[in-house]
Amino acid sequence: MHHPPTPEAEAALADELSAVRPELSAPYAAGLPGARAAVLTRLWRALAHEPMPWIARREAGNDGLTLHLTDGRRLHGPHADPYATAAYVTEVRLDGRTYDHPARLIRALGVPHSVVFAAELEHSVASLALSRADQPVADREPGTSWEWEQRVVDGHPYHPNCRSRPGFSVAEQLAYGPEHRPVVELGLAAVDDCLVRGEWPKWLRDEDRVLIPVHPWQAAHVLDLPRQEGLGAHPLMSLRTLALPDGPHVKTALSARLTSSVRDISVYSIETSATVSAFAENMAARTDGLLHVTRTLGAVTAHSPDLAAVLRESPDAYAHGGERVVPVAALATAEVPLSSSWLADFTRLALTVCLRLLDLGVxxxxxxxxxxxVLSATGAPVRLVYRDLADIRVSPTRLARHGIPAPAMAGRIVTDDETTLRRKLFGSLIGGTLGATAGSSAVLREALESVVRDLPRTPDLPALLDGPLPTKALTLMRLSPQTPRDIWAELPNPLVRRSF
Structure with missing residues (x-):
């Protein structure tokens, strides 16, 4: 059987790895087929469900799904479960030719902007294989939320760029990626002229100057600052946010494209940080103790998105008496599989809290x-913790309906558009959190059906029950760089046509 040449990014990573960590070369090579299938599965989901302008129609048959392209070609693969997280797509066929690598498939499709996206897919496959190659045998349950986060090896459950890290060398991935479990030395940039919100601590000041924690990748590649020792911290899932040893988390600017977006910290988010944090804390207090929001302790920017930082509470502050706090993305890594009753309890908790807040205006x-x-000592889901308030949406009209004063702010966070509000919540919670935790349409349907009668009867509930579910069209967005706004797709709703 003919084997095509190894994609460029995979070969380049292998060469670097042999020099930096040669003991990982064999497990990296062994992991490449599985990484290709994992990324191809995510890509096939996108092709099956996102509104690609070059797909004329989709036809389901007994042997799978066929996509009829506008140029007359046909792309065939297995039936696509929009909520599946297991890698079940090992190959697809384009006009009879078989493709087992997502980058080769995108290049063969030849759609607009496919060259850049194919390179990102190569990075995603290679970095995913590297991440999987560097995993220890789990011998104990994590003791902190940041240790749980380091268990999330595969990245975003549905984005084909789940591990794409262009611009990062192998040494940098090993030094900064949370799944590689490093301690990252953050630099400290002394700045005279800063915008500060909240309380910036004395230990991050040098007399009249503010010390801004700087990620070492940012210092080397964007700011051109000399390498320096500052704060040792544990990287979290977002890569740019890290847990300091004494508890607080620090969000740093990191101007690199990882999955979809270039990561930095806008001046707008710093300006509004204290207002949004106080408002969110007030709203969380209206959930009968079921939700906590990690408070923003302080935020600073040197009037640039490339040099800024945010300090916020650790989620672990909200665990008491044997409880532990687990990021939802890490739930799938637990030694004991989630039972159907546990998933139902978690689904009920998450939907109840989030629907209440949406009705109030958040x-x-x-x-x-x-x-x-927050898990009890016995592992039961008892409360939620939410962090990173930069992308919530707030409706002044809904707040007024409940007699709640709107925060004194404007900008992208503020909107009364019902479609925008529902997309923000349903797209992240159902299409992301609950779907990925369930891992399949069948399991998600079972969880939703078991709790829907218990949900608060808010005006948003019919939109959840009766129509398709929104999700960001993550792949189409990468293929549409000329479109700065979010692009949305619609997923089949497991609850549609059922009576409750």
Whole structure:
């Protein structure tokens, strides 16, 4: 059987790895087929469900799904479960030719902007194989939320760029990636002219100058600052946010494209940070103790998105008496599989809290990275913790309806558009958090059906029950760089046409 040449990014990573960590070369090579299937599965989901303008129609048959392209070609693969997280797509056929690598498939499709996206897919496959190659045998349950986060090896459950890290060398991935379990030395940039919100601590000041924690990748590649020793910290899932040894988390600017977006910290988010934090804390207090929000302790920017930082509470502050806080994205890594009753309890808790808040006027971006669950000593889900308030949406009209004063702010966070509010919550919570935790349409349907009668009867509930579910069209967005706004897709709703 003919084997095509190894994609460029995979070969380049292998060469670097042989020089930096040669003991990982063999497990990296062995992991490449599985990494290709994992990324191809995510890509096939996107092709099956996102509104690609070059797909004329989709036809389901007994042997799978056929996509009819506008140029007359046909792309065939297995039936696509929109909520599946296991890698079940090992190959697809384009006009009879077989493709087992997502980058080769995108290049063969030849759609607009496919060259850049194919390179990102190569990075995603290679980095995913590297991440999987460097995993120890789990011998104990994590003791902190950041240790749980380091168990999330595969990245975003549905994005083909789940591990794409272009611009990062192998040594940098090993030094900064949370799944590689490093301690990252953050630099400290002394700045005279800063915008500060909240309380910036004395230990991050040098007389009249503010010390801004700087990620070493940012210092080397964007700011051109000399390498320096500062704060040792544990990287979290987002890569740019790290847990300091004494508890607080620090969000740093990191101007690199990882999955979809270039990571930095906007001046707007710093300006509004204290207002949004106080408002969110007030709203969380209206959930009968079922939700906590990690408070923003201080935020600073040197009037640039490339040099800024945010200090916020650790989620672990909200665990008491044998409880532990687990990021939802890490739930799948637990030694004991989640039972159907546990999943139902968690689904009920998450939907109840988030629907109440949406009715009051706050739409959370409750994906598996932002949302954490507090587990009792016996492992039961008892409360939620939400972090990173930069992308919530707030409706002044809904707040007024409940007699709640709107925060004194404007900008992208503020909207009364019902479609925008529902997309923000449902797209992250159902299409992301609950779907990925369930891992399949069948399991998600069972969980939703078991709790839907218990959910608060808010005006948003019919939209959840009766129509398709929104999700960000993550692949189409990468293929549409000329479109700065979010693009949305619709997923089959497991609850549609059922009576409750």
């Amino acid at each position: 739409a959370l971006e409750a994906h598996g990275q932002n949302l954490l669950v």
